[in-house]
Structures are given as C-alpha cells and as structure tokens.
Amino acid sequence: MSILVGGDTRLVVQGITGREGEFHTRASMAYGTKVVAGTRPGKGGQTAIDGTVPIFDTVAQAVEATGANTSVIYIPASGAPDAILESVDAGIGTIVCITEGIPALDMIPVVEAVRRAGARLIGPNCPGVTSPGRAKVGIIPASIHVPGRVGVVSRSGTLTYEAVQAMTDAGIGQSTCVGIGGDPIIGTTFLDVLRLFHDDPETEAIVMIGEIGGSAEEEAAAYAIEHLRGVPMAAFIAGRTAPPGRRMGHAGAIISGGSGTAAEKIAALEAAGVRVADSPTQLPKLLLEAGFRP
Amino acid sequence: MVGRTAGGRAKHRRRAVEIPGCRRFVAAVGAGKCDSVRDCTGAVGAAPCYDRVPRAGDRRQLGFRPGAVSTSGVAGVKIQEADAKSLLLAQGLPVPPWEVARTAEEVKAAAQRFLDAGAGRVVVKAQVLVGGRGKAGGVKLASTAQEASEVGSRILGMDIKGITVRKVLVGAAAEIVKEFYLGAIIDRASRRIVLMASAEGGVEIEEVARQNPGAIHRVSADPLLGLLAFQARSLGLAVGLRDPLLNQFVVIAEGLYATMKANDADLVEVNPLAVVAETAADGTPRERLVCLDAKITLDDSGLSRHRGLEALRDLDEEDPTDAQARKLGINFIHLDGSIGCMVNGAGLAMTTMDLVKHFGGEPANFLDVGGGARHETVRGAMELILADPKVKAILVNIFGGITRGDEVAAGLIEARAQQSRAVPMVVRIVGTNAAEAARLLQEARFETATSLDEAAEKAVAMAKGAAR
Numbered sequence A: 001m002s003i004l005v006g007g008d009t010r011l012v013v014q015g016i017t018g019r020e021g022e023f024h025t026r027a028s029m030a031y032g033t034k035v036v037a038g039t040r041p042g043k044g045g046q047t048a049i050d051g052t053v054p055i056f057d058t059v060a061q062a063v064e065a066t067g068a069n070t071s072v073i074y075i076p077a078s079g080a081p082d083a084i085l086e087s088v089d090a091g092i093g094t095i096v097c098i099t100e101g102i103p104a105l106d107m108i109p110v111v112e113a114v115r116r117a118g119a120r121l122i123g124p125n126c127p128g129v130t131s132p133g134r135a136k137v138g139i140i141p142a143s144i145h146v147p148g149r150v151g152v153v154s155r156s157g158t159l160t161y162e163a164v165q166a167m168t169d170a171g172i173g174q175s176t177c178v179g180i181g182g183d184p185i186i187g188t189t190f191l192d193v194l195r196l197f198h199d200d201p202e203t204e205a206i207v208m209i210g211e212i213g214g215s216a217e218e219e220a221a222a223y224a225i226e227h228l229r230g231v232p233m234a235a236f237i238a239g240r241t242a243p244p245g246r247r248m249g250h251a252g253a254i255i256s257g258g259s260g261t262a263a264e265k266i267a268a269l270e271a272a273g274v275r276v277a278d279s280p281t282q283l284p285k286l287l288l289e290a291g292f293r294p
Numbered sequence B: 001m002v003g004r005t006a007g008g009r010a011k012h013r014r015r016a017v018e019i020p021g022c023r024r025f026v027a028a029v030g031a032g033k034c035d036s037v038r039d040c041t042g043a044v045g046a047a048p049c050y051d052r053v054p055r056a057g058d059r060r061q062l063g064f065r066p067g068a069v070s071t072s073g074v075a076g077v078k079i080q081e082a083d084a085k086s087l088l089l090a091q092g093l094p095v096p097p098w099e100v101a102r103t104a105e106e107v108k109a110a111a112q113r114f115l116d117a118g119a120g121r122v123v124v125k126a127q128v129l130v131g132g133r134g135k136a137g138g139v140k141l142a143s144t145a146q147e148a149s150e151v152g153s154r155i156l157g158m159d160i161k162g163i164t165v166r167k168v169l170v171g172a173a174a175e176i177v178k179e180f181y182l183g184a185i186i187d188r189a190s191r192r193i194v195l196m197a198s199a200e201g202g203v204e205i206e207e208v209a210r211q212n213p214g215a216i217h218r219v220s221a222d223p224l225l226g227l228l229a230f231q232a233r234s235l236g237l238a239v240g241l242r243d244p245l246l247n248q249f250v251v252i253a254e255g256l257y258a259t260m261k262a263n264d265a266d267l268v269e270v271n272p273l274a275v276v277a278e279t280a281a282d283g284t285p286r287e288r289l290v291c292l293d294a295k296i297t298l299d300d301s302g303l304s305r306h307r308g309l310e311a312l313r314d315l316d317e318e319d320p321t322d323a324q325a326r327k328l329g330i331n332f333i334h335l336d337g338s339i340g341c342m343v344n345g346a347g348l349a350m351t352t353m354d355l356v357k358h359f360g361g362e363p364a365n366f367l368d369v370g371g372g373a374r375h376e377t378v379r380g381a382m383e384l385i386l387a388d389p390k391v392k393a394i395l396v397n398i399f400g401g402i403t404r405g406d407e408v409a410a411g412l413i414e415a416r417a418q419q420s421r422a423v424p425m426v427v428r429i430v431g432t433n434a435a436e437a438a439r440l441l442q443e444a445r446f447e448t449a450t451s452l453d454e455a456a457e458k459a460v461a462m463a464k465g466a467a468r
Helices: A019-030 A059-066 A080-089 A105-118 A158-169 A190-199 A216-227 A260-272 A280-289 B002-007 B055-062 B081-090 B103-116 B145-155 B206-213 B231-237 B245-263 B318-330 B346-358 B375-388 B404-417 B433-444 B452-467
Strands: A011-014 A037-040 A053-056 A070-073 A093-096 A120-122 A128-131 A135-138 A147-154 A174-179 A207-209 A234-240 B099-101 B122-126 B138-142 B169-170 B175-186 B192-198 B218-219 B265-279 B284-292 B295-298 B331-333 B339-343 B365-368 B393-400 B425-431
Touching: A011 A019, A011 A059, A011 A080, A019 A037, A019 B218, A037 A059, A037 A080, A053 A059, A059 A093, A070 A080, A070 A135, A080 A093, A080 B081, A105 A120, A105 B175, A105 B192, A135 B218, A147 A190, A158 A174, A158 A207, A158 A280, A158 B206, A158 B346, A158 B365, A158 B393, A174 A190, A190 A207, A190 A216, A190 B055, A207 A216, A207 A260, A207 A280, A207 B346, A216 A234, A216 B318, A234 A260, A234 A280, A234 B331, A234 B346, B081 B245, B081 B265, B081 B295, B099 B103, B103 B122, B103 B145, B103 B169, B122 B145, B138 B145, B145 B169, B175 B206, B175 B245, B192 B206, B192 B231, B218 B231, B231 B245, B245 B284, B295 B346, B318 B331, B318 B375, B339 B346, B339 B375, B339 B452, B346 B365, B346 B393, B346 B452, B365 B375, B375 B393, B375 B404, B393 B404, B393 B433, B393 B452, B404 B425, B404 B433, B425 B433, B425 B452
Parallel strands: A011 A037, A011 A070, A037 A053, A070 A093, A093 A120, A147 A174, A147 A207, A207 A234, B339 B365, B339 B393, B393 B425
Antiparallel strands: A128 A135, A128 A174, B099 B169, B122 B138, B122 B169, B175 B192, B175 B265, B192 B218, B265 B284, B265 B295, B331 B365
16 A cells, blocks of 8 residues: 555646656656546647557546546646646546646635545645655656655655655655645645555654644644654754745745744654654654664 | 726725825725825824734644634735735725835925825835834824925935835824724635734734734635625624724725735735724714725735736845846845855755754855756856855755756856856755766866765865865
8 A cells, every 4th residue: 555646546647748747757657657648638639658648638538538546737837726626627536736836826716626526636836746666646756765664745845855865775665755845725734644644554654854834744743642653753844044034945935923933843743752853864763763663 | 006996896985086286196095085185094103014923833822723823925025015005905995195205305295295185294104124114213203394304314214124214105194093903814724815803903913912812803715705795794893893884894804805816915914904083075073994004925926927016026125136046047045154055946955054054054045946957047046156255165955856967067067167266165966867967077076975964064164164
C-alpha cells in the first residue's frame, strides 16, 4: 500500500501537450506510472508522448474511454481552477495541481466544490506525489527515492528533495512523499495527509517538512498528540531566521504579526513528541532516535 | 477605478458631489445627504493604523476557537491609504473626499479648498505603508491653510519606521461619535473569506484581540454564494448597531467583500469605520457611517488580471532591488548580513539562510531563482547579490528538479567573467544534470561542496576570512 497514488493509479494528464506537461509525463511514465490519457481541448483523437498516450478533448471523455481515476494538472494559472473543476465533474477521485500563481480567491470556491464532490485535491503550487517504486505524479525527481516505510509530507518543493535524498542516502525508504503546496488556500493539508498515513498499514514513521506562516503545523501537532502516539516522527521547519512581514517566495510563507513563526511551530511539534531537526540532513538520525527501524 | 463610483450601489449612493475649487477629486458621497465638504468628513486625531490582524498566539492564549480566524497571507502588494480609499469608493462605499499632496504648498492649497468648502479643520496624514503613523506624529490637525502647510512641511520628509514620508493625504476633519473596526481577510484554516468587526475601533485591532477577544466578532462568507446579507447583519448587530446605522453597516460590509473580490485583495480593512455627526442640507443634525481609513493588500497572483492595479505598487517605498528582481522573475529580499545566497525553491532558500545562521553567519538576502532558471536569470541574480557592498561571500545551493544544474553552472561562469569585484563563492549543485555542472565548475575552478551543511559552513568561513 501507499497513499494517494500507487499501482492502481490510472493517470490523465491535463495539459499533456505543453512543455512542462510533456516533459514530466515522460518522467512519470519512465518511473512506471500508468499514464492512460492526456487532454488538450481541440486535439482529441491525436496522441502524445511518441504515440503512446491518447489525447482527449475533455477529462470526461478520457475517463469514459480509459478508466482514468487520477489527474495531474500542468495548465497555466488562468485555466487551472477550471481544469480542477473539470476533473471533479468527470468523477476523478485524486487531482494533483502543479500550477503555481493561482489567485487565492479563485481557489476558495474550487476547494469547496472538490470537498462537496468527495474528491481530493493536492496543491495547487505543489511538486506532486510519489509512491516510490509504484507511481510518480508530478515533478519530484525520481532519482531521490527508494521504496520503504516512512511517509513524507511537505509544504515545499526542493526542500523536500533535500530531505528525501538525505533519507535515501541513509538507507531509509519512503512509502509515499506528498508535496501539499505552499499557497494559502490548498486542497489537502498536513492534517489530511497525517490521517491518510495513520490509516496506511505500510507507513510506520512520518517526516514532516513545514515552513513559516499559517498554523497547519500546529494543527498537525495537535493531531499527532491524539492519534500518532508511538509513531516515530521527525520534522523540519524552514524559516527560523526569516524576518517578520516579508514574504519568502511562497504565498503562504510569511510571519504575520508574530504568528506563524518557526519557534511556535517547533514548540508545538516537540510538545507532541515530534523530533525537530536543525537541518534536513539530520532527519534520518532523528527518525532512528525516535525508534524507527529501517 | 474612481470613475466607476458613479455606477455603484443605487441603494447606497445618492450622488456625486463636486467640491468647488477642488481639482483633484469628485467626491462620491455615501448614503447621507452630503452637500458640503463639512459633511464629507475626514479622519481625525491619532490615525488608527495597525500592522496586523489578531495573532494566532493571541487566540490560543485568549481562548479563541482554534482555527476560527487564522492570520491571512497578508503578504501581497501593500497599497497606500489614498489608493485603498479609491478602491473602496469604486465599490460604492462612503469614503470622505481627500487629496494627496507632495509639497507643503500643495498641502496648503488642498487645505484651503476643504476650508473654503466648509470644513472646520483639516487633517494631514502621512502616506506610508507601515502602521503606527499617528503615534509617530504622522497625523496632525490644522485649522487654517497656513497651519496645514506648516504641519505638512513637518510630516513630509519625516522618517516613520525607516520610511521617508513623500506624500500626505489631506481631508476635512470629521466629528467622530463612535469608532468601529471592520476587516475582511482570507482565512487559510477555514479556506474562506472571513469578516471581522469590533465595536472597539480606532485602536490597533490586535490590542483588542489581546485584551478583550470577545469584542471581535466574525462571520465566514459562504465559499460559493459569498457574503450573505443576514451574515453582514448579524455582524452589525453583534457590534451593537441598530437602525438606521445597521443598514449602512450591511452595505459597507458587503462593499468590503466586493472590494476584496473585485481586486483580488488578501486583506481589506477599515479602521475606523466611524459614526460621524453631520448637518444635513436642511440644517438637521444626523449621524452616518463612513470609512475614515483604509488598508488593502493585493494578492500579487491576481495583479495581472486587473488593469491599473500594478500602478498602485508604491515604488517610493520599495527597495530598488525589488523592481529588478521582478524583471528577472525571481524572489529576492534584501537583508542585513554578509553572505549572499542563491537557491532554487522558497523552502530550500529559507533553509539555506537558516543554516548560514546556524553556522554563525548572517545571510545578506533571501533569493529564490525559481524553477527551471536559465543561465541569464542566474547571471542577473548574481548581479543583484553583488550590488550589495556588504556581501563578503556567496553561497549557491541548487537542488535540480526542473532546474538543470549545468544551466546554473553556465550562468555562474558568465556572471563571474563580468563581475566587478571578487567575492569568494561556494557552489553546491545536486539533482538534474549535476554531473555536467560539476565538470563545468571544476574546469572554471569554482569552490564546491557536496552537502548543504558543508556548503553553509564553507560560506560562513569565507565571509569571516574576508572580514579579517
């Protein structure tokens, strides 16, 4: 098992003919992900990726013809909210939106529509989800992973790669790595992913990569106290030295008015029994200290 | 934007009044019967400005329902009070007229126009994008045009929290009966727009949150239907308003919500939302609600789809590097240390800064070159780092995913060939095309590192060596 994506994933790529869409679809397929369809309105009937993937005009047609159950979106910000809603309408259960720069107000009704439909949205502005050895949906480099039993959840992109690489180098494999995205309004939170890991029999330990801004890490810590007693957990929080009031790239990463600081998050996590690293390279050591046996 | 005021909410707007002698504005007048500038009141006293919405820490400490309101991503483009007022006006909100002046002479002329039109006193307010203007002496009243000019010359050029005041807002002083707070924010935890109101307006709302959290009332707009009238009404009732002010409040609350939606704002705040005493045209005294101050921040992801909003970015208050960084498409924040950092990805860039600090150094900047940076972007970013004379060492940390390591290496080599001063540099490139990058860097004799910790440690040592 793994969470969100795995051997039963049948992926439709929205925006498969674009530069990013095509590049990362190739990488996903090379990793063994079942890419069953792509969409590009007006190019239905053609094929992509050297004739191996059929293109459809709509997600609904792709689902009908191929049984796609998961979508990934590589469509510019102006069209991405609509692409998410199109997936929801077509009955897709897991939607991964890589697109960055979607205005926050656009996402408010979209996440509500996703929720009402009972679907799951990862992102936007996220690197995607990889279940090592099974499926890779999104842009996380394949080379950093080995299969294993540690679940990884992160708000960041390249920082996740850093942490996962450190784990792989130390011989600690991963069950699933989920990049939830750095925007203020996202479909799936830390808390949601922790619940999924909690229910996944193959995930035995958890690594969380957080950053300044918001209160998602604190909410995750509260959940850990209640439900993850005895589960080895380690975390890293980026932005300990970030100045208040300045936005550090991610729309979410800001210390506003003294809240959302790294110190508050670290304190909440440590109170929940989560070991917090000073550098991502320490995460493997902390997992072992927390009782994880690879 | 202001042009749209003529069309606003029929229920709310009666008419537009042109003040004789005022070149700069056409006053959109709210629900009341404004016939003169006296009616169209401006702010008075210590202008209530604040830096932030209530803190998450305050909530915990004070027993707010967890997640009821989380701090929004108040991080976008801050705009000046005068521009914020224009955006409110465009949605039909009652905002008293104002003028913006950049010299004491302009202040004098503007004050004269308000006084001629019937104002008893005028208020002169510093236009800076930081809170606490009143406390800093950036808000003053004047009874004559000459006095306004003197006040203006004192405020213009004043330093408020490190920012030089370059312009002031001039308006008629209001006769304030009571002050409220009203704000709309994007609440991440509930993933909705939340409106907050308090009867304790005119002071820093975070003070209220700290001392009397029960005094802040809130409603969540429906994510699909928007802010509903009954929600706005319940908020008005909660802060103690009754007819006829309650109806005015509902219209204003709906207007704040509309302003947020119309401009992709992260935050729209009116503090104070004031009940002011006025004299109607027929001589009868009356009270009405007006927006005496306004604070708006815009979501920069939404800027491109609103014509004219980009122009509201106040270049006077920007670091000169900001515009250059925007042109390059990178995220750059100037800091005070000696170690220049170039990293791909915001989280990793913050982490790199944290590690520099951990090893005893001080970062000179936050710099995220973004995903898939090309060599010319890398070159431009390096110029930006080197433009800071305090930079004594440079740390480049790239974890290639979309970004190709060899492309970054090529950019670094180009940059070094052109750079005006020699600064020691350590480069760490891993991930996509790292091997090609390593070869290029080795040929060009760059100092490299394999791990992030090693790179940070080396950069700190280099900066200390250069300082000696």
